[in-house]
Amino acid sequence: MQQHHRVAVAGLGAVGMKVAAALDAGMAGLSLVAVSAADAARAQARVAGFARVPPVIPAADLAQVADIVVECLPPSLFRSLAEPVLLAGGTLVAASAGALVVHDDLTALAARTGGRILLPSGALAGLDGLRAAAEAGLEAVTLVTRKPPASFADLPAGEGPHCLFAGSAREAIARFPLNVNVAATVSLAGLGADRTRVEVWADPALTRNEHHLTVESRAGRFTLVAQNWPDPDNPKSSAITGFSIIAALRRLGAAVVIGT
The missing domain is CATH 3.40.50.720 (NAD(P)-binding Rossmann-like Domain)
Known part of the structure; x- marks a missing residue:
């Protein structure tokens, strides 16, 4: 039953x-x-x-x-x-x-x-693969997040893509608590918040939130790209x-x- x-x-x-x-x-x-x-x-x-x-x-x-x-x-x-x-x-x-x-x-x-x-997968597919790779043995995990400037509070549009942050997932979470939940999920499923590398970009040419995940392990290497529409009621998050x-x-x- x-x-x-x-x-x-x-x-x-x-x-x-x-x-x-x-x-x-x-x-x-x-x-x-x-x-x-x-x-x-x-x-x-x-x-x-x-x-x-x-x-x-x-x-x-x-x-x-x-x-x-x-x-x-x-x-x-x-x-x-x-x-x-x-x-x-x-x-x-x-x-x-x-x-x-x-x-x-x-x-x-x-x-x-x-x-x-x-923790649901949220804005990023590929967590099944990351968890499987973790069982085999992870060597490196990198997440690059790109969003329109409107996704970030008090950020001018600018003229081109610019990197707002590069460092560990833990540092990214502290700096962008409303924007990088996906980095936290990736780090918890993989190498942890201190060993997961994260880049955060603002790109005025984008209309979608993009996440590029690269995983290297003893079982192989894979790269995943997710392009998600921002939520119309909360552009900091993906719909x-x-x-x-x-x-x-x-x-x-x-x-x-x-x-x-």
Whole structure:
């Protein structure tokens, strides 16, 4: 018999609203039981048309009503949500992968309590290959992210592509906490935040967010390029990010699982 899970969504911005709507439309083995947002009145208005209108409750209370909590919050609020979920032994599906690098002690907390942290692939395909290469033995992992200048706060358009940053994934996450979650996910799946090399470029010629991943391992070498439309409601993120979380949730309730 299929196990049924109660799901809550923290944050109803561009990504969170997309995820909440998909849950309301129906997912095997999953039901939306609550949402949270900084503006509760606005959140109530946004979910008023759902088939089953979920209650809007404080983020700190979501772990009390849900087995799975989907985090779609600003990175500064990550820990205040993640800690109670993991202390309760729940599953955290995290959009803010960079925050997990900053608060790396939460991994040990999850191990102690039986909680789980799931990081969806987000804006980058190829994580299956990276994880397989890690089993063989990684030698180098490099991620080059290119975005339109509008994706970066207070950055003028400029006349041509220019490199904003080159260094480790950990340094990139500290400098661009809203822009490089994909770098955090790559580093956690591979060589770690200090050994994963990252470049961040602003390019006024681009209309899409681009990620170029190069992986070298004892099993071989591969390069992957992802070109994603920016989310119209949040150009710092790719539109595919929300769909990646939805796919990860469907996987939790699936009878057949595809991919590693």
